[in-house]
Amino acid sequence: MDQPATSQTIDTQCVIAGSGPGGLMLGLLLARAGVDVAVVEKHADFLRDFRGDTVHPSTLDIIDQLGLLDELLKVPHTQAPRLHAEIGGKDVTIADFSRLPTRCRFIAFMPQWDFLDFLAREAGRLPNFHLVMSAQVTDLIEEGGRVAGLVARTPDGSVAIRAALVVGADGRNSVVRAKAGLEVESFGAPSDVLWMKLSHQPDDPPYTMGHGGPRQGFVMVDRGDYWQCGYVVRKGSFAGVKEKGIEAFREAVAAVSPLSADRVGEIRSWDDVHLLSIRIDRLRRWWRPGLLCIGDAAHAMSPIGGFGVNLAIQDAVAAANILTAPLREGRLADRHLAAVEKRRAFPTRVMQKIQLMMQSSSRKRRDNAARRSGPPAFVKGIARWPVLAHLAGRLVGLGIRSERLRL
Missing domain, CATH: 3.30.70 (Alpha-Beta Plaits)
Known part of the structure; x- marks a missing residue:
């Protein structure tokens, strides 16, 4: 395969496309564990409105395990120990985090640019972490049937970043997954x-x-x-x-x-x-030799419940747990990439199924004129049985499978 001409070449162990929550978290975790990692971001900064700005209890637990929670909570944010819905003039608690088995029993609403700045600043303290801004991924480098790096366009010209692993964490419009030719299964959204x-x-x-x-x-x-x-x-x-x-x-x-x-x-x-x-989709396979997708690049979510950010962070933790030693020791194999997908595929499928069921219920309700007044059935159920608010809090706050650091 012919590769585009570049003005500069960088060698690293892992290159991550996309500096969203999943990409920066994975970069931070790998760098802390001794892996040389480069994160490339197409924008010049993190300042973009209307992004997923929820930091879930499971993510706060990861930050706590890193010893950074007290610093993170100094960043301006709003704490929500419960989520409320105002429907038909009634205030309903739809998710209650007060019984979670975590230190932080709340969702932190924090502008995502502040959260990303925090992750980037902490990662930037490590000599083997490199953040390349204003770098738009344009192509992949392939050698011998495997991905061996990527090419990015920067204000100073194109740069080739060669690595044992390329990670696509560049969102639902992922250039990496498109260039890799990975097949996407779409479930639509109404x-x-x-x-x-x-x-x-x-x-x-x-x-x-x-x-x-x-x-x-x-x-x-x-x-x-x-x-x-x-x-x-x-x-x-x-x-x-x-x-x-x-x-x-x-x-x-x-x-x-x-x-x-x-x-x-x-x-x-x-x-x-x-x-x-809004769209809901996922890759039929998250990886190719030398390449792995995580977060929205692997499975785009509806913004319902802020699950997308939470899943991306959990993907990053699982990937770091599984891939750190093989990357550090130069023995990365396809089975390691497959293991990440196997670990994270089940919670992804379950959360997407829940979102699709919620959307289907809402669509049927809109189509049935006799049921157009009052809150949806699941909210009525939560209002009738408050214990369901605690179950919803666990689902939203921790997800189906929470990851803990094993580095």
Whole structure:
């Protein structure tokens, strides 16, 4: 296979494409264990709005195992020991973390750029960790039937980074998985989310996360001085929403938001509205010789419950546990990559199944006019049997299979 010309070549043991939560966590863990690792990021910084900003109890446990929890909790954040839903005018606790067998029995709502800055800063203290910003992956290097590195375009020209392992942690639009030719199984999604910001006022509802409207989903995340709000629409319907005009959109948001109606005037134009196209998919196989995908690059999730960030972190921990010694000792084999997939495939399939069931239930409910009022059945169940809120808290907070460091 012909390789593109490059102006610079870097040799390392592992190169990770993508500096999201999974990529940076894996880079930090490998570097701490003595593996030389490079993380490449296509952007110049981490400052992007409307990303998954939940740091789950299982992730906080990993940070605690690293001895970094006290420092992380100095970063501005909001702690949510419970998640609430406002549906049909009723406040329902839909997830309660107070009984989790963890030190941190809460979700930390923290701007993802702050969380990533924290991980990058801690990893940057290690001499064998290298973060390359403004580096867009353009190709893979292949030799003898296996991936042997990647090529990235930087402001100073193309750079070839050769490594025993390439990790694709570059999200749901992963260049790595596309270039590797890995087959994707798509499960679709009936909805998209339109994200926006609304100011936070002293007399606002005390929700860390809210969900309003009997027929239209509306999500609110407390960011301190503003609400991050998500308005759920049918898949592919954003163009139709825009055709009706910004005033009609403001009225629709006001109808389902628990905030004062005049607040929607802060949505001044469509520039203040950001489309998140939801999809659920996963790779049929997460790896090729010399290459592994984790996080959204391996399994794109719906934003429901913030599971995507949590799964990416858990993937990173499992990968570090399994791959550190083979990488450090120069004996990485296909069976090690397969072991990571085997370890993480089951919790991924279960969480995606749960999300698909929730979406299917919501779709059937919308299609049945007789059931359009009141909260969904699963919320009614949680309201009737509070113990279910604790079970939901365990599912959201810890996931199906929590990973612990074994390095």
